Amino acid sequence: MAQLDQPQLERMHRYWNAANYLTVGQIYLQANPLLREPLSPEHIKPRLLGHWGTSPGLSFIYVHLNRLIKERDANMIYLAGPGHGGPAIVANVYLEGTYSEVYPHITQDHDGMHRLFRQFSTPGGIPSHVSVPTPGSIHEGGELGYVLSHAFGAAFDNPDLIVAAVIGDGEAETAPLEGAWKSLSYLNPIRDGAVLPILHLNGYKISSPTVLGRASDERIRRLISGYGYDVHFLEGDDPMQMHHAFAELLDTCYEKIRACQEHARSHGVQGVPPWPAIILRTPKGWTGPKEVDGKRIEGTYRAHQVPIDGVKNNPEHLHMLEEWMRSYQPDEIFDENGRFISELAELAPQGTRRMGANPHANGGLLLQDLHLPLFTDYALGVKKPATERHESTRQLGMWMRDIFSANKEQQNFRLFCPDETNSNRLSNVFEVENRCFVEPIISDDDNLSPDGRVMEVLSEHLCQGWLEGYLLTGRHGIFATYEAFAMVSASMTIQHSKWMEEGIKLPWRADISSLNILLTSTCWRNDHNGFSHQGPGLIDTVLSKKGTVARIYLPPDANCLLSVADHCLRSRNYVNLIVIDKQPQLQWLNMQDAIDHCTRGLSTWQWASNDQDVEPDVVMACAGDIPTLETVAAAWWLRQHIPELKVRVVNVVDLMTLYPPYLHPHGMEEAKFVEHFTEDKPVVFAFHGYPRAVHEIVHGRANEERFHVRGFNEEGTTTTPFDMVVLNGMSRYHLCIEVLRRAQRVRGLTPALIAECNDLLAKHHTYVRAHLEDMPEIRDWTWTD
Amino acid sequence: MAQLDQPQLERMHRYWNAANYLTVGQIYLQANPLLREPLSPEHIKPRLLGHWGTSPGLSFIYVHLNRLIKERDANMIYLAGPGHGGPAIVANVYLEGTYSEVYPHITQDHDGMHRLFRQFSTPGGIPSHVSVPTPGSIHEGGELGYVLSHAFGAAFDNPDLIVAAVIGDGEAETAPLEGAWKSLSYLNPIRDGAVLPILHLNGYKISSPTVLGRASDERIRRLISGYGYDVHFLEGDDPMQMHHAFAELLDTCYEKIRACQEHARSHGVQGVPPWPAIILRTPKGWTGPKEVDGKRIEGTYRAHQVPIDGVKNNPEHLHMLEEWMRSYQPDEIFDENGRFISELAELAPQGTRRMGANPHANGGLLLQDLHLPLFTDYALGVKKPATERHESTRQLGMWMRDIFSANKEQQNFRLFCPDETNSNRLSNVFEVENRCFVEPIISDDDNLSPDGRVMEVLSEHLCQGWLEGYLLTGRHGIFATYEAFAMVSASMTIQHSKWMEEGIKLPWRADISSLNILLTSTCWRNDHNGFSHQGPGLIDTVLSKKGTVARIYLPPDANCLLSVADHCLRSRNYVNLIVIDKQPQLQWLNMQDAIDHCTRGLSTWQWASNDQDVEPDVVMACAGDIPTLETVAAAWWLRQHIPELKVRVVNVVDLMTLYPPYLHPHGMEEAKFVEHFTEDKPVVFAFHGYPRAVHEIVHGRANEERFHVRGFNEEGTTTTPFDMVVLNGMSRYHLCIEVLRRAQRVRGLTPALIAECNDLLAKHHTYVRAHLEDMPEIRDWTWTD
Numbered sequence A, B: 001m002a003q004l005d006q007p008q009l010e011r012m013h014r015y016w017n018a019a020n021y022l023t024v025g026q027i028y029l030q031a032n033p034l035l036r037e038p039l040s041p042e043h044i045k046p047r048l049l050g051h052w053g054t055s056p057g058l059s060f061i062y063v064h065l066n067r068l069i070k071e072r073d074a075n076m077i078y079l080a081g082p083g084h085g086g087p088a089i090v091a092n093v094y095l096e097g098t099y100s101e102v103y104p105h106i107t108q109d110h111d112g113m114h115r116l117f118r119q120f121s122t123p124g125g126i127p128s129h130v131s132v133p134t135p136g137s138i139h140e141g142g143e144l145g146y147v148l149s150h151a152f153g154a155a156f157d158n159p160d161l162i163v164a165a166v167i168g169d170g171e172a173e174t175a176p177l178e179g180a181w182k183s184l185s186y187l188n189p190i191r192d193g194a195v196l197p198i199l200h201l202n203g204y205k206i207s208s209p210t211v212l213g214r215a216s217d218e219r220i221r222r223l224i225s226g227y228g229y230d231v232h233f234l235e236g237d238d239p240m241q242m243h244h245a246f247a248e249l250l251d252t253c254y255e256k257i258r259a260c261q262e263h264a265r266s267h268g269v270q271g272v273p274p275w276p277a278i279i280l281r282t283p284k285g286w287t288g289p290k291e292v293d294g295k296r297i298e299g300t301y302r303a304h305q306v307p308i309d310g311v312k313n314n315p316e317h318l319h320m321l322e323e324w325m326r327s328y329q330p331d332e333i334f335d336e337n338g339r340f341i342s343e344l345a346e347l348a349p350q351g352t353r354r355m356g357a358n359p360h361a362n363g364g365l366l367l368q369d370l371h372l373p374l375f376t377d378y379a380l381g382v383k384k385p386a387t388e389r390h391e392s393t394r395q396l397g398m399w400m401r402d403i404f405s406a407n408k409e410q411q412n413f414r415l416f417c418p419d420e421t422n423s424n425r426l427s428n429v430f431e432v433e434n435r436c437f438v439e440p441i442i443s444d445d446d447n448l449s450p451d452g453r454v455m456e457v458l459s460e461h462l463c464q465g466w467l468e469g470y471l472l473t474g475r476h477g478i479f480a481t482y483e484a485f486a487m488v489s490a491s492m493t494i495q496h497s498k499w500m501e502e503g504i505k506l507p508w509r510a511d512i513s514s515l516n517i518l519l520t521s522t523c524w525r526n527d528h529n530g531f532s533h534q535g536p537g538l539i540d541t542v543l544s545k546k547g548t549v550a551r552i553y554l555p556p557d558a559n560c561l562l563s564v565a566d567h568c569l570r571s572r573n574y575v576n577l578i579v580i581d582k583q584p585q586l587q588w589l590n591m592q593d594a595i596d597h598c599t600r601g602l603s604t605w606q607w608a609s610n611d612q613d614v615e616p617d618v619v620m621a622c623a624g625d626i627p628t629l630e631t632v633a634a635a636w637w638l639r640q641h642i643p644e645l646k647v648r649v650v651n652v653v654d655l656m657t658l659y660p661p662y663l664h665p666h667g668m669e670e671a672k673f674v675e676h677f678t679e680d681k682p683v684v685f686a687f688h689g690y691p692r693a694v695h696e697i698v699h700g701r702a703n704e705e706r707f708h709v710r711g712f713n714e715e716g717t718t719t720t721p722f723d724m725v726v727l728n729g730m731s732r733y734h735l736c737i738e739v740l741r742r743a744q745r746v747r748g749l750t751p752a753l754i755a756e757c758n759d760l761l762a763k764h765h766t767y768v769r770a771h772l773e774d775m776p777e778i779r780d781w782t783w784t785d
């Protein structure tokens, strides 16, 4: 254990003072940053925004991690769960010098400090949270709950890295946070790095005490050790005592981490080793005002945001603020130019060891391209469209198997899935890769090993959080999940999209691999699980995100899926949604046609259309595998029954091509759009998701009211596959009826055919209730000329 | 402790056999239900769907709870976390007689059993999960994770009720489930009932082992006791031994529950008492086939779904199935007519003590109307529109305060909120009601007591899950949350909507109170928290739900909010989204006008329009408080600057009125719609949420392409309120520009005005960066004539 002398601890204390000073300054001041004059109302910002309560604790930890890093040459990054303590992290990144390197106008002097204060939470300035513009951050901590899952994702496959994850005791009440402690059971001490959870019990969330804040040490020890952690407690409010004790505790934890790793690295993985975790109890708003207007502040929920309000108009409050700020002795920590005095500055680590400058927190810097086997090698040989049935995702599984092999050495690819890899027909990956599990393994287990890179935990939150952490630190992966339950972590998809939307604006943030979400077991084919499993809602959620990052693909078959997946895994900075079912399904395109089709985003399928020499009477559009099936089968039926009706079939893979170009970079120019959809002909559109989404996408196109969309209408249960499309009015017969109703030119011929379709629907209804499965002509339908 | 004699245990075993037999029958058979003939392929369903693995465990517990209920006259309901074990619960509800009472055609005889088997997971039949059609269910267990939060919600304010909550070990990995254990810290042993968690460790989820399945008893004890539970273990696979031990264990737990309650009820609440929890380890697919095709089934993940496949075509498998089914000795549990023999049938409780018939599981039967104070008593006296600023939600808080008082005796109203009640300006409720907390309370705490009915836990999942459980058992409540983080539990909103969509189809399910979600701290006024806190996405999610249950209200001010909230709290079977910000905001309507406005759903605001004698040039529509502000301010500006331009202002409170009537019962007839929006005039629409949602809603209206919508475009950060609307192009000046660009009749006058608006926007931009707050003419704007 390192010898900690009193002078060093005192220097650390002053460093902490500096961070706290800068935190308060950011919240309150727009001028007079160094308090060179007595504080007066015009120095105060007109709107006081920011969170003080969590900040001193965040800074305390930062300062101490700095010491640890410096002494041990440790490779560490810092994730602030209570990201509302933005000014604290910005203060520390500024003190260590990173901030001025990234933002040269925020110099380490009087003027720079002035700008630092003014920019915080103000127009044209920086956000209040530890967000994208904060160097060293891969986690903004805005929507609470993900700090541990992000931390573990960052640690995976980074054997040297230690991720310090500060968890607020309020945050600790969120479901995603509680669900992330068990990540330990998936952390391999040989090939992965370490996570050091620091549960920061300052007792309160916004106004209420926290459950863990009020729990006894004994109860907390039981809880956290129940996950396998070796739990360490520290509580106090006397700064010097706390400095001493926390420095020692960090040394202890560091050594325990290294011991866990060394033991496993020399003796092999033997279950989950006793990784340390810290429970730190300090007062909320520590070192801040003790009392304001007769009410206790420090150590209470009242310290959460801006502890002294009305400073501009209340001279007494203004005076309290000044006293508070001066208690940090700014004159002794900043020199006359406002520069951090070197005696303190040198406590920070150097170069990329600074937590704000660690490349793992700007993962794109470390990103290595995936070695991607030629996806065309996994193609299905489709000789004739719509004649053979195959499980499309199985082809993807084979390709992914070989991605695992090709990147074995790079160790930078993982598949995340809530225990559905087999169910989703991706099981070929198990030929070369295992499921990861660091708990005991028994003989019945299927492809399970501490070395696996298929991450199966029954938590969409954890799968996605791990993947996000993995991506943000410069690696690659896929999250494969049942379509309906992708909504479980929809808010994470939103937050990650927002992160990306901001990230791409910052030139210093290097590109990272896209968040690839594969939705299988879709609404149309969850006929066996029923209504709760039928929900294509994530499409609507992602549609609302910015065109700069949001992508939605609906490949209709295996070859298109391969082409799309290849594109997505090569892409950067996007959120890619890929939607396709896992059941055997008709295959439409050979590989070359699939590539052309996916490159264009949408195509007219000549072979399914009969409008070769003329303008079509009706355009039949489709997006998604089942809608494609129903559309093509409808076109086929119409061709048999009313060949004089001219129908064009357009298939959409890349949903965003339907947007006007000013809304999405994939958006199709109007002229091209009209080439496919005509100017004014009715379009009967079968859509995978909720139908009205298409109306919002095609808004602004010529004669938008001619789009008649069928899709998932919230009708579902456990039934047959065809009954699902019938219930939702999207069956081939419904589409035929819709087309026939719109086909003005041949309207003499249509009533009889509409009646026939209705008869077929009635026949289906009776048949499935009698036979409990679909009619053979439906089940086994293929295209014939 | 009750004396359990061997004959009784044997009878219970045979009862369990009956349940298992019926479970297998439902999965496999379409004929020959009693195996009166040798099994042959035509008896087998064409598609084998269902989950065997979890079922025997679910039934084991059911049978034993029956005994407990009967012996103690206990008031219990059963929540099956692994709801995919639907056939097991249906089997038990059938055996106890409830099923035939609810569904008279499913008689307790040969033909009824035949229908019972055939209907399971088949077209026109019943779903595979423990869903809405299952008597006794308030939890379908489709999307895993909510069984504990639902259970606690059901137990709140039901002092006599014991809710048995079976948790799958896979389910136990989900974040919402892990986040729900701590509900104990909010369960008051005096006024609330009890939850008995039964963690069912069958070792596997779908293909992988589970974390807790592999954890030692010691680790599990630490974990679960860390939440405060008194943990009891039982493990085994020998049925008779297990019957004996489980019966004893249930007796023990029952007595411990009653002891916890009695102690508190005679001595007062003294922290969280040691509530029992059960950890039950049994083999997955217990009593099912041991081995199939050389692979172990019972006790492995292979038992999860249909353990013997291909039965129709594989004679050996058919034979195994027959042996398996006969192992339950159907001839000795059902008489020659197929009736459950009375010796066993009498083991079930009677009447409403049967878990399938307990009225708490059909909560509408117990529902008592809320006493609602006259909401008009809380009105703001708005003399003139748009002249005073008030916090609208504060008025709601006062009304809610008095709702708490008025229903003090009924004890059937709670407010659920992730520690934001104060922040959301609902703090007047604390004049009469406390926050609930059963952990230690200290003097600094603010309105905290074990008796409180304001439920503040920092978990949207837990808040919503509790509320759902509370509603489903026939009570009332509100979930108030920051708008952006409503997406955290969006999937729960979806699942609850689906439950309601199905529930209203079943005449035997009595109406329950609506799920009321109040979204405050909205995107437009999260200017202080920044981009992660700015997301109106839940609107899109709820829009996709069926018109029969989904409602979205955007009251623009306090009086409208009161009127809407009154309506929502009186409503039944809906999911009501109410969106309004908490900051001081201009008030538009006096109470009578507000009531009229909300009753209509949308109105033309004459006072803000200047088209009294003529057709308007442009319609300005708005939905949401901030869009209304910007729209009215724009109309005012236009009136000052170009009075010859005729502008009509239409405000929308009830978003669903915009739908065509065939899509939503609130949908406005086209003629009425045209009265407000005209037939063909341009409509500039300022919308609270993502703008394109409006296009999907107005699709089908006359000339839908004339709707030009502004809304939240994913532009945000920490800035001033007005800068937020500027960034998203929805500011009054943007709206003016849009109107001027569309105003053909006066186009000679518009270029100069457009330039002026652009200048004002530039002025704003410079001003906020210089002054860090909005220009006074914006901040303090009011309507003047």
Ligand SMILES: Cc1ncc(C[n+]2csc(CCOP(=O)(O)OP(=O)(O)O)c2C)c(N)n1
Binding pocket: A051, A053, A054, A082, A084, A141, A142, A143, A144, A145, A167, A168, A169, A170, A171, A172, A174, A200, A202, A204, A205, A206, A210, A284, A304, B418, B419, B458, B482, B485, B488
């Ligand atoms: C998911 C989510 N719900 C609600 C909030 C609103 N919120 C912001 S800070 C806070 C309290 C946080 O408490 P804690 O984690 O203890 O942080 P600290 O006390 O360190 O500030 C809440 C509820 C949020 N940011 N995220």
Ligand SMILES: Cc1ncc(C[n+]2csc(CCOP(=O)(O)OP(=O)(O)O)c2C)c(N)n1
Binding pocket: A418, A419, A458, A460, A482, A485, A488, B051, B053, B054, B082, B084, B142, B143, B144, B145, B167, B168, B169, B170, B171, B172, B174, B200, B202, B204, B205, B206, B210, B284, B304
């Ligand atoms: C949120 C969610 N994610 C995924 C699934 C898919 N799924 C259905 S059953 C199951 C395994 C459940 O395991 P467990 O809770 O242990 O139940 P049991 O073993 O008793 O069947 C999974 C992952 C689901 N139903 N819900």
Ligand SMILES: [Mg+2]
Binding pocket: A168, A169, A170, A200, A201, A202, A203, A204, A205, A210, A284
């Ligand atoms: Mg806290």
Ligand SMILES: [Mg+2]
Binding pocket: B168, B169, B170, B200, B201, B202, B203, B204, B205, B210, B284
């Ligand atoms: Mg299990």
